[in-house]
Amino acid sequence: MIKAFGSCPPEYRIMAVWIFIFLTLLYMILLICEGTGERKKKAMLQDSLLLIAAFLITSGLCVRQGFYGEKDFMVFLKMPYGILIIMWICGFLFAGIQAFGIYKRRTNCLRENAIQESLDNLPSGIGFFDRNGMPKLMNRKMYQLCRNLAGRDIQNITELREALRRPLKDHVFYDFDLKVYCFSDGSVWKFSEKEIITAGGDRFSQFLASEVSELCQSKALLKKENQKLQEMSAAMKALSKNVVTLTREEETLSMKMRVHDNLGYSVLATQRMLMRESEEDRDMFLSQWKQTLDLLNKDNESVEGEQLHRQVQERAKVLGVKIIYTGEKVWESHISELMDIILLEALSNCVRHAGASELYVKFSIEEQEWVMVLTDNGQKPEKNIKEGGGLSGIRKRVEQCGGSMRITAAPRFSITVKLLREVRR
DSSP, rough: OOOOOOGGGGHHHHHHHHHHHHHHHHHHHHHHHHSSOOOHHHHHHHHHHHHHHHHHHHHHHHEEEETTOOEEEEEETTSSHHHHHHHHHHHHHHHHHHHHHHHHHHHHOOTTTTTHHHHHOOOSSSEEOOOOOOOOOOOHHHHHHHHHHSSSOSSHHHHHHHHSSOTTTTEEEEEEEEEEEEEETTOOEEEEEEEEOOSOOOEEEEEEEEHHHHHHHHHHHHHHHHHHHHHHHHHHHHHHHHHHHHHHHHHHHHHHHHHHHHHHHHHHHHHHHHHTOOOOTTTHHHHHHHHHHHHHHHHOOOHHHHHHHHHHHHHHHHHOOOOEEEOOOOOOOHHHHHHHHHHHHHHHHHHHHHSSEEEEEEEEEOOOOEEEEESSOOOSSSSOOOHHHHHHHHHHHHHHTTOEEEEEEESSOOEEEEEOOOOOO
């Protein structure tokens, strides 16, 4: 048999009273939470009735009334204890459902200041002004930028426009070329104004401030790089002019050396023909003089490679000079051509100045240089040797290739030429 509330032990009745007190407080908290949200009046009335019912039950359990002589009665003394338990369970379950619904609505719905918080988290500055010029919505970054521009808070759109036209020079520098604002902290900002019309026809002025610090730094760096490229371009143009000048000088020098060699060779060959009083080689000598005259008139084609080496052998044969090579000749192609040019000059000089019949050419290889030494069996020079057009031209060609040339007269006339192994023309 289910006992009534009044016949239960005192500790059970105290526990029931405290549980209903807690349930009443819980409904009171839920009603307050519901009141701060956007709920319909019907839902608010339902929560209010539940709170009143819980309060009445709690009061009934707590109030004592004196009837029937000396016996004290509580209003709910005769209520079965099981009914109270069912009421506790239902009350707590309903409160849990209400609390879960409040939590779900709060998480799914935007709060009143949600838009402001979202704008404050933006890295850019943004502000909206109504048609009267009053600020309706501005984020934290825009407030900060406006204080830096004007030195105080902006009250209306006119003050903001005036601050953009005349910013504080101590804190902000305006770049007229880029139309950006450079602040004292090193950041660079660009402001823009735009009119916005809502679906309801309301007009607002939108001000947007975008940070362009990295773009300005990249532009400045690009400007420096362009300036360096222009300087390099100017240097390349000057170098190109120098290359053209050097090439022209080299061609002129080569032409002079060829004229000098051909004239000297032609004169020596003619002398030998006259001394022998023979006309057998007359056609060959006339051909040589014709080549010399053509060279003086218009021919400026260079002789290279095997043709140049063959010309050395032919000239030695005509002048009656035997070339004797010693050592190992391992030359790069352009160095070999330079050595043949030197041999052409040496052949003419040894016959003209020393009357030699043999020309000795000694090759050797040092650590980083090619070495060629020229001597002959002719007469020893009686005085110091002065370089003429031929030897001077050869020295200049050797030095252009990064080498050196040394001429000695004692104990025997010799020419020593040294060239680097990896030399480039």
